[in-house]
Amino acid sequence: MNAEAPDASVETPADPGRIVLLTASHRVAPGLLSWPAWQTLHAADRVLCADPDQPQLPYLREAGVHVEHATPSADELVADCAGGRTVVVLTGGEGNAPLTDGLARLGGSGRTRMPDLELLPGSYDLPGAxxxxxxxxxxxxxxxxxxxxxxxxxxxxxxxxxxxxxxxxxxxxxxxxxxxxxxxxxxxxxxxxxxxxxxxxxxxxAIDDVAGGLVEKLIHRHPHVFGDETAETPEDVHAHWLRTKAIEKQRTSVTEGVPLGQPGLALAAKLASRVRTAELDVPLPTGDSIGYDLLALAVAAEANGTDPEAALRAAARAYRDAILAVEGA
Structure with missing residues (x-):
């Protein structure tokens, strides 16, 4: 039995086409778009952009991409895609909320055959952007x-x-x-x-000078990461750090660079650490005030690998909790 021929009077629905929302981060240099973005731009039937000052525009023109300055509504955009056409809408990294909201309303109504909708990131933010x-x-x-x-x-x-x-x-x-x-x-x-x-x-x-100086310092003080030296243990790394820092600073005293304005226990521990690292034999000063007793305790704590400032703060926090407990009883 022969198959029936298709009814010529029945129209095949037209291809609704495709809408591409192309986003580009303002934190990435203009013109540095992904390869899929360039392919889409060159193949599109129309490329639209609402912002005449969009930083990508000069680079698109240079690449032979014709961009129209237009702000179509959702209905106009859907109509423009009819017949299988592809329309690219160039936006910033924040997108185009009015347009996407309008397209969502059209699609949700069920009365309009919607074109395919694609969100295409043309560039991505790098970490730290x-x-x-x-x-x-x-x-x-x-x-x-x-x-x-x-x-x-x-x-x-x-x-x-x-x-x-x-x-x-x-x-x-x-x-x-x-x-x-x-x-x-x-x-x-x-x-x-x-x-x-x-x-x-x-x-x-400026901030770039601050960041640049920090980058140089970190690279210089990590020759086991960025250079030819090796470090197998944290102690090796610490030794590298102290060695390179000593060469950089050219200090005449181990006390140089120790801020005297820091909390007393932290100051005592830092001085003790400098003395111990330099292998100096410095007797502790003595006196009748409690300050000298605290100094001796801080030096002993540092020698045992304990941060006296953190230890006292932890004890003080426990004391604070005990006070709160009594007040709440």
């Missing part, structure tokens, strides 16, 4: 905020100490949410001071 946002935000705040614009290094110094203590507390509490927040607050101090430093009339520097 949000640091660029932080620098930009800090720059704007410094220029526009009445409080921030007047701050100096000296005026901010106390905040750096406060934030460092709050970070230590978050670490000791084991609170991951607080830890992340306090790390951000410490980072703010770094970025804030670096932004202020840009304005110094005699010796300006």
């Amino acid at each position: 949000r640091l660029l946002d932080l620098v930009q935000v800090m720059d704007r705040i410094r220029r526009s905020c009445p409080w921030t614009s007047q701050k100096t290094h000296r005026g901010l110094a106390k905040y750096a100490i406060e934030e460092a203590y709050e970070l230590v507390e978050a670490i000791e509490d084991g609170d991951r949410t607080e830890l992340r927040e306090e790390l951000g607050d410490v980072l703010l101090q770094v970025v804030f001071h670096a932004r202020i430093a840009e304005e110094d009339p005699e010796e300006p520097f």
Whole structure:
């Protein structure tokens, strides 16, 4: 039995086409798009962009991609794709919420045959990309905020100490949410001071100089990672660090570089560590005050591998808990 011929009077639905939302991160240099993005751009029937200042546009024109400045509605975009056409909409990394919301409403209505919808990232943020946002935000705040614009290094110094203590507390509490927040607050101090430093009339520097100096230091002090030396144990690494640091600093005393403004127990332990590392025989000073007794305890703790400042803080926290228990009884 012969198969029936198809009814010519029945129309085959037209191909609804394809909409490609092409995103590109503003944190990546313009023009550095992925290969799938370039392929899609060259093959598209239309490429649309609502922002005439989109940083990708000069590079697309140079590559022979014609981009139209247009802001179509969801209905207009769907209609433009009819017949199997591909329309690319170029957006920033944040996307185009009004357009995607409109397309979602159309698709959800069930009354419109929707084209295929594809989200194509043209470039991806690298790890650390949000640091660029932080620098930009800090720059704007410094220029526009009445409080921030007047701050100096000296005026901010106390905040750096406060934030460092709050970070230590978050670490000791084991609170991951607080830890992340306090790390951000410490980072703010770094970025804030670096932004202020840009304005110094005699010796300006910027956050890139700070980061660049740190990178060089880390590479230089890790020759077992970036060079030809070897280190099998943490003790080997520590020895490398001390050796390279001594060459860099060319200090005439082991006390150089020890901040005297740090807490007393920490200061005593740091001095003791320097003396022990340098293998110096320095008798402890004696006196009648409790300070000398605390000094001896701090030196003994450091020699045994205990951080006296952290140990006393832990004991003080236990004392705080005991106080709260009595108050709550």
